[in-house]
Amino acid sequence: MTSVALRPGVKLARFRDLTLVPVIVLLLVVGAFANPIFLTAGNLTNVLQQQSALALVVLAEALILISGKFDLSLESIVGMAPAVAVMLVVPAASNGFGTELPAALAIPLVLLVGAAVGAFNGFLIVRFQLSAFIVTLAMLIVVHGLHLGWSEGKSLFKVPESILFLGSTTFVGLPVSVWFVIILFALAIVVLRYFRLGRALYAIGGNIDAARAAGIRVDRVLWGVFILGGTLAALAGLLETGRLGGISANQGVGMIFMVFAAAVIGGVSMDGGKGTIFGALTGVLVIGLVENILSLVGVAPEWRQLIYGMIILVSLIISRVVGGKAQD
Amino acid sequence: MTSVALRPGVKLARFRDLTLVPVIVLLLVVGAFANPIFLTAGNLTNVLQQQSALALVVLAEALILISGKFDLSLESIVGMAPAVAVMLVVPAASNGFGTELPAALAIPLVLLVGAAVGAFNGFLIVRFQLSAFIVTLAMLIVVHGLHLGWSEGKSLFKVPESILFLGSTTFVGLPVSVWFVIILFALAIVVLRYFRLGRALYAIGGNIDAARAAGIRVDRVLWGVFILGGTLAALAGLLETGRLGGISANQGVGMIFMVFAAAVIGGVSMDGGKGTIFGALTGVLVIGLVENILSLVGVAPEWRQLIYGMIILVSLIISRVVGGKAQD
Amino acid sequence: GTTNTPAATGGGGGKVGIDHPRADSDFWNSYIKYVPQMAGELKVETLNPTNSQNDVAKLVNNVQTLVGQGARAIVMAPQDTGAIASTLQQLESKQIPVVSVDTRPDTGKVYMVVRADNRAYGTKACEFLGEKLGGKGKVVQLMGALQSVNGRDRAEAFRECMKSKFPGIEVFEEPTEWDGGKAASMLQTRLEAHPDIKGIYMHAGGVHLAPTLQVLKAKSLLVAPEDPKHVFVVSNDGIPQEFDAIRKGEIDATVSQPADLYAKYALFYAKAAMEGKTFQPGPTDHGSTIIQLPNGLEDQLPAPLVTKENVDDKNLWGNTVG
């Protein structure tokens, strides 16, 4: 009988995660030529810090995409979760609700709000069997609507110290937010590679009926993924709030496009069951480096968008050529 | 052996397109109570005219979704196609390129630009086998980037008469743009229902390998659909330009969310092969009526987003309950 | 002087239709809050205000709806000045006067434009920074969105003023698209490459203030004006948080864009229009000047530069809100 060629198949599958590596190398070379500052530790650290919120949302979205679902509302959680938590804590004079909960609760509250939104999404999608795309599109509007409504569109300038701390402290030379990203990505990579729960996401995304037949508690896992996704987005919002020192009514708005771009150019499939967290991370890096180089080079503002889009397109083509496989 | 009752099945399948009808009826009733202006012919005509550009982009997206693909870049075409065409026609003093092509070419040029973008998308997706989502996401940025770059972010307010004419003329009591929508939707409904080409879209979206094995020229059809989609989006941009009397650098930006919302609540599946053009039209109507009622009622601005999102969510739930089937 | 011609056709009855441009920025939220207050003071009847979410297409829809409800005058703030042309034409044909707040439509008849001069903002910021830096060094301009005419006006005026009056100063332009996150990233990157940047002009305090302070703080550049490491920051808008920052010495100045006067005179002129009054170019009784435009008149309201010296002035709108 047969004996399908072993080596190439295995290697190719792993390779899929690395198709962006040549793009990253290329960007590093271009950046180095464009501006001597580019390759300094300081600048690269900045890139990492600037992308840390995006990275966490990409992590959340990658988990959800691998499970074969979809969540657009994450971008609204990035703004709304910290805003609501802060409003619960700060006095009414600083645009708070007037509840003035203890400041120590601020961070847990942020995460709780994110988890709650994720749980609600999960409820509608898993239990009520509504389309994930359209539910989370509606929730994108609803969650941002709550943010706008409660804050009356005002920015929050008074933010508890604990939150600012996250955005401004460094630890062993790297900003705390970068450590968050490193640890959470490492954790996710390990869980998705070496734990049954992680493999269950691939099984569910790959063939939900087969996963159910294999005894995976599909509904419970999916619901958990939505809750985790909401929590990670809230954490991203927390880091972003710390970095920016305040919460504008626009925080997170429009971010979801970049989130999908990073995940998908990083090899995570929109069809579910395919891609890795490491791949998604390379996607984030590409986006971060492109933005940084464009800033450093100082392209005329009106042409920046075009060049940005073109670089993404070219990255995509390079990764397609390197990967050798049709994308989906 | 067969000859079991045909009727029920047929009805159920058709019914799927009509799940939004109760929502529309509900909105009409609510609107009538909310404001006596609402049910006047003038107001309803306004709603139709205001939604005509959205409707055409929804038509384009529905065709692409039914074929199992994806196009995010349509929103950028809505702004860029008319802008480029106008800049080719008007003198440099009015922000033109200085080419000053004959004004009669303006309208054909708009459509040509749209078709060209669609053709390029189709090339990358069909021939080069890149992921449609990510290609068109990159193209969304690139096309808008071209618009921004060429226009330097400025609005164009000297627009050829032929274009203004489209936006301002009425015919048998209805604005010309509404007639465009009526005719093109009717055409699409008939073609998708009764023509080989239309049925081929469903076959391709439902199972592309089977379609290929059935002798459908899949690549050619898909490419054609992308070109048609680009052209329709350009036409939408044309009508919008006519209605507004100028082209801002923001024209179309952010529209794609509403486009997907309308198509998907109207029953068009993101997975391809499912849904009808009529269903998509009901989606557009729901969105148009909601926006109109919110304007008439005068909800506080900071709460409007929330209420808007909630109505979409509730529509979704109603249509799920009426339709009885799990969504995807 | 302003000439008030008596109402041509009896009384000024009728409601004013108002469209707000957006509800997600601090400046416009203040404006939105002032509108009903001023309407009460001026005894102007208004319809339910609509909101166009910074989208000119929505603005056009909203105006149609307002007219459908019987608006006799329209107050709008088209953030895009080109694509409003045909709406203005239609309103003119229906004899509905338009007061445009904050922006000046390119074509189409307007009864009155109520705005401060955005080019003047840029020039004021340039002159302030130029003097503080002694005509040399590097400054960053955190711009708004290219698509916004106000952003463009401020950017161009700042750029041109720097070029002509302070050629020794190098200007870096960052298109932040009114986005705080982008602003922080761009400023951080720029400071990494040019640690000797000494001045910042922010186009919108509402979105740029907190991120800028946070970046400066992380770089330990948030020091008193006397310190040689101090980076001079000029903001724009005049919201209370900017005043706080000025008092603390974190930033040095802001251009106070008068949200209260915008609301007050928008309604004032709308009422006047319904009453059939007309105005002439020239100085007004409220410290501003009316100028003639090809398509109407413009009342250029004063937009004072606020520094440590005048930051406690009770007349500044930023000191009258919470």
Added chain:
Amino acid sequence: MTKYHVEAHRVTKRFGPTTALDDAGIAIADGETHALVGRNGAGKSTLVSILTGLQRPDEGEVRFSGLAAPALADRDAWRRQVACVYQRSTIIPALTVAENLFLNRQAGRGPIRWGPLRKRAADLLERYGVAVDARALAGDLTVEQRQLVEIARALSMGARFIILDEPTAQLDGPAIQRLFERMRALRAEGVTMMYISHHLEEVYEICQSVTVFRDARHVVTAPVAELPHDALVAAMTGEAGGVYRSRRGAGPGGGTARVVLAARELSLAGKYRDISLSVHSGEIVGFAGSGSSGKIGLAETLVGLHRPDTGTVTVNDTPVRDVPSALGAGLGFVPQDRHREGFVPLLSIAENATMTIAHKLGRHGIVAPSRQRARAVRLIGDLDIKTEGPHQPVADLSGGNAQKVVMARALADDPSALVVINPTAGVDVKAKQALLGAVEEAAERGAGAVLVSDELDDLRICDRVLVMFHGRIVKEVPRGWSDHQLVAAMEGVDA
């Protein structure tokens, strides 16, 4: 009284207007291998999904060893009771073979150790004689390899009760024999099995008792010895019947009739080499060969699905460049994998069956629904498809009926050349007669046919059978061959 390992009592299950099971039941004694047979759409797979806890019956109950079945949500409890090879593939293409084999049991609570897991998978595959690499992606396997992986997984679960729903539909002779060896060994260990197949001879070979379903109802349960072949068919169909016998004598001689399908020196790297072939009008040419002999690849080239590296294919003297050109030249074909290439699940039977002839159902690109429906009603009648009507989506059909729709599509245009690949996979005895009869009828009308099949019975209608081995045609046998002769050639040991 017999001790029953599994019982289903008075089970009723409806899908919308269809009643898939109507007060039906089954009782399987401890340790026996119990066959469940019935025509396509009789409700067998529906019973499987109820016995494995995937679906809840509308009425009735399931018992294991006399105890009530676990709650539907308690998947682990179900998995301890029963392992299953489902009719629809439950392989996850994006995962490796090893992971598919140990899905959701890769490890306990701790981390997965991939090395040992791969080793265990390789051992398992070896034990079941499945020659695939445990590290390969399941999506890269052929249909039969996937089926073998699926079988190996179910048999290795350690459950005391195993259900196999048409496991052999995609397997060739030697693979089936290996499966049976494993089943016998398991039975010796006391494992109870339920076996579903449309190959009735397998029922006699491997099962002790048999239950027959007809039209969603239980008809009879008996030891296999008490129900000879004809009686079994009668129970399934409700009428007397027998083995399918070819209706025709010898086909036309090679020289006289027109060549309708010809291949010249075809080669495709990794699949087949130097194939030349002429199929004449009225002739049925069979292709036999073991797994990966290249016969499928060749057949797919003949219809334009692959482009050969060298050589040409012509249909009625028109060169075949791609599928449309082949169809245009008068070819009809049945692809190997009906789920992948056979039909569009959401579209109706009418639409699927007429997809290749849409251009003949109206002018100017119009497809007249009335003519489409009329055509479909005829095909449904001809092939005896069990359905609510031509408007029903193919996704809602039972496996065998879906296969008939694919055949209907191939025949829709009265093709002058026909290429059918495993056309009877998963269809019941009566339907098999209908399908093979349809091929023969086409030949009688003057079509030339190529029939590629793993089932020797199918090949009996052929005028000659070409045997492939390692990508080459190694033997041509005329009508009247013996099983032994053909199998020997297929195994490469030429008799």
